Amino acid sequence: MTIPARCSTCPVRSAALCGKISDDAANALSRVMHRVRIPAGRVIYGAVEQPNSFAILVSGVVKLVITKPDGRQQIVGLQFPSDFVGRPFADGSTLSAEAATTLELCCCSGRAFENVLRDYPELERALLKRLVSDLDGARNWAFLLGRTTAQEKVASLLYVIADRMARSVVRGCQERPCALGLSLPLSRMEMAECLGLRLETVCRQITQLKSRGVISTMGRRAFDVLDMHELKQCAANATAVLDEAV
Amino acid sequence: MTIPARCSTCPVRSAALCGKISDDAANALSRVMHRVRIPAGRVIYGAVEQPNSFAILVSGVVKLVITKPDGRQQIVGLQFPSDFVGRPFADGSTLSAEAATTLELCCCSGRAFENVLRDYPELERALLKRLVSDLDGARNWAFLLGRTTAQEKVASLLYVIADRMARSVVRGCQERPCALGLSLPLSRMEMAECLGLRLETVCRQITQLKSRGVISTMGRRAFDVLDMHELKQCAANATAVLDEAV
DNA sequence: CGGGTCGTTGACTCGAATCAATATAGGTGG
DNA sequence: CCACCTATATTGATTCGAGTCAACGACCCG
Numbered sequence: 001m002t003i004p005a006r007c008s009t010c011p012v013r014s015a016a017l018c019g020k021i022s023d024d025a026a027n028a029l030s031r032v033m034h035r036v037r038i039p040a041g042r043v044i045y046g047a048v049e050q051p052n053s054f055a056i057l058v059s060g061v062v063k064l065v066i067t068k069p070d071g072r073q074q075i076v077g078l079q080f081p082s083d084f085v086g087r088p089f090a091d092g093s094t095l096s097a098e099a100a101t102t103l104e105l106c107c108c109s110g111r112a113f114e115n116v117l118r119d120y121p122e123l124e125r126a127l128l129k130r131l132v133s134d135l136d137g138a139r140n141w142a143f144l145l146g147r148t149t150a151q152e153k154v155a156s157l158l159y160v161i162a163d164r165m166a167r168s169v170v171r172g173c174q175e176r177p178c179a180l181g182l183s184l185p186l187s188r189m190e191m192a193e194c195l196g197l198r199l200e201t202v203c204r205q206i207t208q209l210k211s212r213g214v215i216s217t218m219g220r221r222a223f224d225v226l227d228m229h230e231l232k233q234c235a236a237n238a239t240a241v242l243d244e245a246v
Numbered sequence: 247m248t249i250p251a252r253c254s255t256c257p258v259r260s261a262a263l264c265g266k267i268s269d270d271a272a273n274a275l276s277r278v279m280h281r282v283r284i285p286a287g288r289v290i291y292g293a294v295e296q297p298n299s300f301a302i303l304v305s306g307v308v309k310l311v312i313t314k315p316d317g318r319q320q321i322v323g324l325q326f327p328s329d330f331v332g333r334p335f336a337d338g339s340t341l342s343a344e345a346a347t348t349l350e351l352c353c354c355s356g357r358a359f360e361n362v363l364r365d366y367p368e369l370e371r372a373l374l375k376r377l378v379s380d381l382d383g384a385r386n387w388a389f390l391l392g393r394t395t396a397q398e399k400v401a402s403l404l405y406v407i408a409d410r411m412a413r414s415v416v417r418g419c420q421e422r423p424c425a426l427g428l429s430l431p432l433s434r435m436e437m438a439e440c441l442g443l444r445l446e447t448v449c450r451q452i453t454q455l456k457s458r459g460v461i462s463t464m465g466r467r468a469f470d471v472l473d474m475h476e477l478k479q480c481a482a483n484a485t486a487v488l489d490e491a492v
Numbered sequence: 493c494g495g496g497t498c499g500t501t502g503a504c505t506c507g508a509a510t511c512a513a514t515a516t517a518g519g520t521g522g
Numbered sequence: 523c524c525a526c527c528t529a530t531a532t533t534g535a536t537t538c539g540a541g542t543c544a545a546c547g548a549c550c551c552g
Contacts, residue, residue, distance in 0.1 A: 198509055
């Protein structure tokens with residue numbers, strides 16, 4: 001038995017959960033999942049709504065945001081195409097997921113997903129691995145917030161976005177995804193919320209990166225990486241870069 | 247079949263992974279696990295050593311630390327008694343786990359653990375749930391690092407320590423674990439590494455909390471929470487507390 | 493009791509926040 | 523299609539919290 005046609009043409013299949021399991025399990029999964037389109041700004045799951053569903057992100061970007069009673073917000077993670085969206089066995093935390101852009105999701109109800117999970121232990125195993133790597137991601141995010149300068153934060157974010165957007169846009173080009181005209185899935189405000197900064201600070205850092213010829217911007221929601229290597233340098237160690245720029 | 251005697255007297259059993267599964271699974275697990283004692287400072291797992299093992303923390307505190315080539319360190323998580331220690335299916339990240347204090351672990355080899363995992367899907371399910379809650383923890387840690395003042399950071403850390411240490415020291419006392427003489431598992435330097443601050447800043451904030459009568463300290467490695475409610479207030483919203491203090 | 497590590501406090505600096513004033517993009521209606 | 527209008531973005535001036543540098547003090551070890 002082979003996988004369904006709609007799956008075999010799916011752009012994220014190889015990288016997503018459903019590409020890591022046997023055709024058998026993938027079939028069972030495909031039977032309960034369906035494509036949906038979600039407009040930007042929609043809350044996918046959060047403190048309020050409980051009909052928890054699960055999805056694989058096909059296109060677009062999801063932001064994971066923690067909001068405190070006093071209004072402070074922090075984006076604690078971004079999800080890109082091929083990522084798994086949902087909170088299995090959620091305990092109702094303060095975390096919510098929002099569409100940063102228009103999304104295409106391949107999704108199903110929590111109940112249906114948990115049934116397949118029970119029938120195919122290999123799926124549970126794959127999910128567990130993904131959670132471990134999400135956990136690594138969350139901890140690296142914490143490092144970024146705790147131990148880096150504004151310069152490094154902005155450079156890191158742009159690097160991650162360039163990396164993951166390029167991967168999902170031009171598949172096959174593993175070399176240098178430069179000069180592509182990447183679309184920026186976040187506003188300046190949202191970038192600030194990602195990085196624990198104010199939007200003015202994000203602006204200033206972007207201006208600096210532009211004046212150094214590392215990136216360029218076109219309008220509000222597009223940018224180019226002119227020098228991928230330099231951007232990575234900025235992300236890893238802003239001070240060293242500043243030294244050699246003197 | 248009942249669980250082994252050494253498990254039935256184990257202080258963390260009810261809260262740990264092994265208390266969330268059937269006696270059958272718990273038995274299988276107990277057969278491959280054994281108690282070990284680890285001195286403070288020992289690296290449990292990290293970038294170097296690969297013989298990955300898994301453990302349940304019985305006593306002591308483990309710190310999870312990310313170290314970058316340039317020497318910057320950030321503690322991205324703490325683990326307390328009953329927590330699961332280990333990285334299933336690790337992909338060799340920059341994360342390492344270190345004993346912050348002397349530890350008692352109930353541990354086994356990665357191979358043995360994965361065998362039991364295969365035989366008892368319920369164990370895998372329990373592990374998955376624990377990872378999801380770890381993920382929540384890591385994201386809340388990110389919020390703390392990104393969106394709070396030094397005051398809130400220090401208060402939050404002391405609150406978490408007081409909460410979890412009290413829970414493991416005086417079991418049964420669910421009311422107000424105040425005035426207990428809690429042992430502080432971290433040095434000032436380590437506290438700073440947790441919070442993305444400098445140790446001088448941690449000192450100053452501790453001094454402030456003392457002068458406001460929220461906590462008191464005895465020597466270097468012990469403290470008391472004099473007003474648990476106030477400490478929680480400081481953690482949640484330092485500014486409001488400052489306002490009413492004027 | 494002496495030495496060294498760790499913790500505390502003080503004086504000063506600096507990076508990011510804040511407050512404020514434009515500027516530009518992008519959508520809307522004429 | 524163009525002119526306007528509002529959001530969003532950018533830049534500048536200033537403030538403030540935390541970092542840095544330095545000295546001192548306290549605890550804990552032998």
